[in-house]
Amino acid sequence: MKLQFQKDAIVNGINIVMKAVPSKTTMSILECILIDASSNEIRLTGNDMELGIETKVEGQILEHGKIALDAKLFSEITRRVSSQNSTVTIESDEKLNTTIRCENSVFNIQGRDGEEFTYIPYIERDKYITLSQFTLKEVIQQTIFSISPNDSNKMMGGELFEVNENQLKVVSLDGHRISIRNVTLKDHYESTKVIVPGKTLSEISKILGGDNEKEVRIFFSSNHILFEFDNTIVVSRLIEGEYFRINQMLSSDYETKLSVNRREFLDCIERATILIRENDKKPLILQVSDNTMELKLNSSFGSMNADLMIHKTGKDIMIGFNPKFLIDALRVIEDEEINIYMMNPKSPCFIKDEEENYIYLILPVNFNAASV
Amino acid sequence: MKLQFQKDAIVNGINIVMKAVPSKTTMSILECILIDASSNEIRLTGNDMELGIETKVEGQILEHGKIALDAKLFSEITRRVSSQNSTVTIESDEKLNTTIRCENSVFNIQGRDGEEFTYIPYIERDKYITLSQFTLKEVIQQTIFSISPNDSNKMMGGELFEVNENQLKVVSLDGHRISIRNVTLKDHYESTKVIVPGKTLSEISKILGGDNEKEVRIFFSSNHILFEFDNTIVVSRLIEGEYFRINQMLSSDYETKLSVNRREFLDCIERATILIRENDKKPLILQVSDNTMELKLNSSFGSMNADLMIHKTGKDIMIGFNPKFLIDALRVIEDEEINIYMMNPKSPCFIKDEEENYIYLILPVNFNAASV
Missing domain, CATH: 3.10.150.10 (DNA Polymerase III, subunit A, domain 2)
Structure with a gap:
């Protein structure tokens, strides 16, 4: 087999299929990337038996063939080529000795028989x-x-x-x-x-x-x-x-609905978490009243209080959450203003938009109201 | 004590003195930063007893005093303030309860008596x-x-x-x-x-x-x-x-002098190290002849060969190095073209400029010439 690539093309292809190469495995062939140029296309494959990725790479086939190369070495050697437009040449002999040439350097590594490699399963393409x-x-x-x-x-x-x-x-x-x-x-x-x-x-x-x-x-x-x-x-x-x-866990009933600026709410919660170390289960308490929401967090390191402007309809409520769960949801929502729906301090709250393009249900946590 | 800062000023000051705050210590007071506003300046100090750093921070003194605050908390709270121009207010009472106010959040943390903190030693300033x-x-x-x-x-x-x-x-x-x-x-x-x-x-x-x-x-x-x-x-x-x-280790005698493009030489060596895992002591062999230097590296993963154009005066030589030592020196030199002086495969080589603004002496390593 003898193939020629532009550095960028081969590096890009390797990066894609590397996602399916396991970092630890007992089957060493899975640590390889298969280069298959037995037909008129060059295909790279990585496969950890659960997940398989195959990608087509632009390049010149000077001699047909296939070979499996150690994914890590193959990836590092090609990535280290300095110029984007450099040509990378890969050549294997019958003994699977493989030479990778780029710029002024020549690498010799031992390849493995492409036949040992497990192909991606065939999938019917109707649905x-x-x-x-x-x-x-x-x-x-x-x-x-x-x-x-x-x-x-x-x-x-x-x-x-x-x-x-x-x-x-x-x-x-x-x-x-x-x-x-x-x-x-x-x-x-x-x-x-x-x-x-x-x-x-x-x-x-x-x-x-x-x-x-x-x-x-x-x-x-x-x-x-x-x-x-x-x-x-x-x-x-x-x-x-x-x-x-x-579906039975979702409900559109609520006693309190509030809207708040997502960024401000997120910033406040992230700031509060300064006082929590990992595995330290301190709830963030939200005290919702007419136009403001007060955030409170107490830990062995100290306490934080913050006030946020909100729009509220319905009842006042005091409710506690694991701040991490709020942060995770608030980070991925793109709306500037978000709506939060609550029933009572024991029932899940919902963060969702009108069209229900997104719904985040979060269970509240118990807290000692006397200590707040 | 009551002080007011612009966020940027206090964050910058903390970042500087944090470098002297030990991450682990048995003396918990050393994990603090001292804020001293007992005179008309505000000074922050970190001190791990070996290294002490003191810096002056711009800010308003509304009430004189001093206090030691946990460095990590203090740093994280101020860094989390979103806007560069926000005002940060720090206030301590007689019981050393300290309030840090910024934007819509208020933090309460327990400070420690500034008197417990060890000041930086006084140094005579003549030499x-x-x-x-x-x-x-x-x-x-x-x-x-x-x-x-x-x-x-x-x-x-x-x-x-x-x-x-x-x-x-x-x-x-x-x-x-x-x-x-x-x-x-x-x-x-x-x-x-x-x-x-x-x-x-x-x-x-x-x-x-x-x-x-x-x-x-x-x-x-x-x-x-x-x-x-x-x-x-x-x-x-x-x-x-x-x-x-x-001085007795430095010598200006040499048998071989070569000049080579620093970047190309460095790139080649870095590429060769792909074949070495940590603690794997494989030498990089340089074979210097009239206009070229050949680089060779063999490991259990494979081999690399590369050729570089050089200018050489003196004898041909074959010499082995720990590639890391060459990389460390080549990375920090700024010259485009560097000169390397060698005596024989057992004597140190010198990378230096004509004026000896820099001199890097590196000992070669033994290698089995037969296996190259």
């Missing part, structure tokens, strides 16, 4: 949806923080993707909160409901360019999901089982 | 030199990497500062290399010779603005060194003892 790269990236970033990957309940480590006609609903939850994004698609599609592993989604959001003009096609099969965009396909196993019934 | 902040910062950065702070020989953890008339010589060394910078001062000064702890120098180089127009004054006493610049003084203990006699 699918299409959305923009921008939207998919955004939807993932706005929900991924509330998965719970280490929970004994596997489904908490994934996100629900539910399609109904022209609606895509994405849901993640841990024991304390639920994050929901509703997206209107351009077309109507066949209904479907799958649970996608959080790791897959977080790697995809890193690869996606975030371009609003470019599209992603998502294909669903019974055990797998396939994302296709640009020159890349990402295939992941699904999490088996039926997802939590979240 | 001194003056140089630009830029030069001092540069000189430290160009030598600090070859100290050996964990060596049983304490002097290896410091740097020699030697003044002779209008010459300042700064030297650092570990068991494998020596770094020397010679600086010509504007005036003639009294001769002196002290060993300054590496930690002091590295903290100072972080605080120094690097302005060529601004000066630093360095005062020498028998046990201390004092740096004075802008509104700040830094006082450090010296390392006791007599520094290594390095």
Whole structure:
């Protein structure tokens, strides 16, 4: 095999497939990237058996063939080439000795037989949806923080993707909160409901360019999901089982509704957390009255009080939250002004917009009202 | 005590004195910053008993007094104030309860008695030199990497500062290399010779603005060194003892002299180190002939070969180095073209300029010539 690339093209391709190369594994072949130039295209593949990524790279095939190269070495050698326009030449002999030439340096490393490498599984492409790269990236970033990957309940480590006609609903939850994004698609599609592993989604959001003009096609099969965009396909196993019934946890009743400037509210809470060290479960108390909300936090380091201007309808309320959960939701919302709906100090609060494009349910925490 | 600051002024002051606040200590008062507004100036002080930093901060004194505040909390609270122009108010009562007000938030933390805090020692100011902040910062950065702070020989953890008339010589060394910078001062000064702890120098180089127009004054006493610049003084203990006699290790004899493009040489060596993991002592072999230098490195991961154009006078030579030592020196030299002087594969090589503004001595390593 003998191939020639522009530095930028090969480095970019490696960066994409590296997302599926496990950092630790007992199967050393998985630490490799497969370079397949046996046909008239050059394809790189990384595959950790749960998640597989394949991407097409621009380059010249001087001699057909395929080889698996240690991903880390291959990536570092090509990245270190100083100039973007330098040519990188990769050549392997029958003994799989591989030479990587770039600028004035020649590297010799031992490759492995491409046949040892496990290809990405074949997926039927009938059920699918299409959305923009921008939207998919955004939807993932706005929900991924509330998965719970280490929970004994596997489904908490994934996100629900539910399609109904022209609606895509994405849901993640841990024991304390639920994050929901509703997206209107351009077309109507066949209904479907799958649970996608959080790791897959977080790697995809890193690869996606975030371009609003470019599209992603998502294909669903019974055990797998396939994302296709640009020159890349990402295939992941699904999490088996039926997802939590979240509809019964959602409610549109409320006793108190308030609107507040998101940035100011977020800044205040972040400032309050200075007084908390990790694993230190101090609640942030919100005292909501007519035009102001008072924030209070007490810890062994000291106390903080802050006042925020709000618009309120309904009853006054005093309620406590884990400040981290509020911060996570407030950081990903883009609205300048947000609405918060509360029932009582024991019931979940909802941060959501009028159209319910986003819904963040957060459970309050108990606090000792006497000590506030 | 009641003081008022612009956010920027107080944050900047805290950042400076924080460099002398130890991250771990058994004396909890050392984890504090002293705010002293008992006179007509506001001074912040951090002091870990080896290194003390005091800086003057612009602000309004509404009520005189002094207090010691937990450095980490104090720093985080002021840094979190969103706007640069916000006013920060600090107020302490007789019980040392301290209130920090900024924007819409009020923090209450417990302060400590300023009298518990250890002031920076008083230093006689007769022996001194003056140089630009830029030069001092540069000189430290160009030598600090070859100290050996964990060596049983304490002097290896410091740097020699030697003044002779209008010459300042700064030297650092570990068991494998020596770094020397010679600086010509504007005036003639009294001769002196002290060993300054590496930690002091590295903290100072972080605080120094690097302005060529601004000066630093360095005062020498028998046990201390004092740096004075802008509104700040830094006082450090010296390392006791007599520094290594390095003159007998320096030699101007050579059998081979070569000049090479610094950037290209550095890039090549850095690329070669891809094949080395930490603690993996593989030498980089240089094979110097008339117009080219070949670089070779072999490891369990593979091999690299590279060719560089050079100018050479004298004998051909094959010599091995720890690539890290070459990288450290090449990174801090600013010349585009550098000169390297070698005697034989067992004797130190010297990288230096004609005027000997910088001299980097590096010991070669043994290698098995048969395996190259």
